[in-house]
Amino acid sequence: MTIHVDVVSADREIYSGQSEMVVAPAEMGEVGIMPGHSPLVTRLLPGEVRIQHEGREEEVLFVSGGFLEVQPSVVTILADTAERAPDIDAAEAEAAKRRAEKALEEQTSDMELARAKAELAEATARLRIYRRHRERA
């Protein structure tokens, strides 16, 4: 049993194919979607999406947030931005993390604080995915 998975971001289509299980960072906690899952719409947090398929290596993607829609036969991930784990620029993510941490310390206004927190969560998630990918490779 497999389910069709589409991952698209505003600037491109990142993944389209069959999968046995998709794991995504939903807002209320990580969800695993297998064929026959009930229809679901949820927001995503920054984190990793894992697309598993028998006989092939697991596909790991970073998403910075977005939406997940589950229909009986199709899973659609509408990502704000997404990249494959091997494509993550670690140096860039590290710099973004430091920038966000610095902004967090200075915390000038509520809005900037919220933005810095969001950026920090994103950069941390990217780094985590990158490191795990490196270890496995």
Added chain:
Amino acid sequence: MPSSKDIKKQIGSIENTKKITSAMEMVAASKMRKAEARMHATRPYAEKMRQVIGHIGKAHPEYTHSFLEERQTETAGILIITSDRGLCGGLNTNAMRRALNLMEELQSQGVSYRVAAIGRKSLPLLNRIGVDIMAEVSDLGDAPEVTDIAGTVKVVMDAFMEGQLDRVYLVYNRFVNTMTQNVETEQILPITEITEPAELHWDYIYEPEPQEVIDGLMERYVESLVYHGLVENIASEQAARMVAMKSASDNAEELIEDLKLSYNKARQAAITAELAEITSGAAALEE
């Protein structure tokens, strides 16, 4: 008649201009191909988004988001996309003409309007006619991201939600092919182009609340519409620039040919005059 030296100088300067225009032509051609690829890459997102919103709309006929609500139009918003740079033929002029026509049309219907601008080239005209600019973003480069325009789009969406705008149009150049770019006026708010799925609907589980999820989706959808317009406009810009630079190079070539002809004529005339002087001098000595 100008001297052959003057003509030679002129040829040199036109040749330099031609070098620049043909370099610009080649750069635009390569950028156009990249922009075209990006344009195709943005389509799946908007399509999927439309499907998801269509599904949810069908599953929840009782909750209509304000983005789907038609209301009496008193104030309209016009979002104008132009390029940041010039030298691209009539691209921006055409877009601005369409925008001005739209403004006139609205005015004749007794509808007032406000404007938001993406790209630098619309600003001089908008400032001159003294129209109210709600938001503006420029210097987007060749490969902008959605986040680059999100602020401007949000200003427009908020105004719509608060009832300051009742309708929003997007004016941009659609890329048809290298030779053709058409100015499009698209109504982006309220959203009209939601395709209702043919199959039976099902009840979704929403996390967190349905309203929050739907609101978020709607905002992203409108952003993606504007982003798609922007990417189309960039491809159009490069295509228009390529064609404009090609014709500039061709014109330069023609001018150079003409000038070469005059140069040779002037040279011939000088030689003939010199020969005539020598022979007449020799003839005078013989006598």
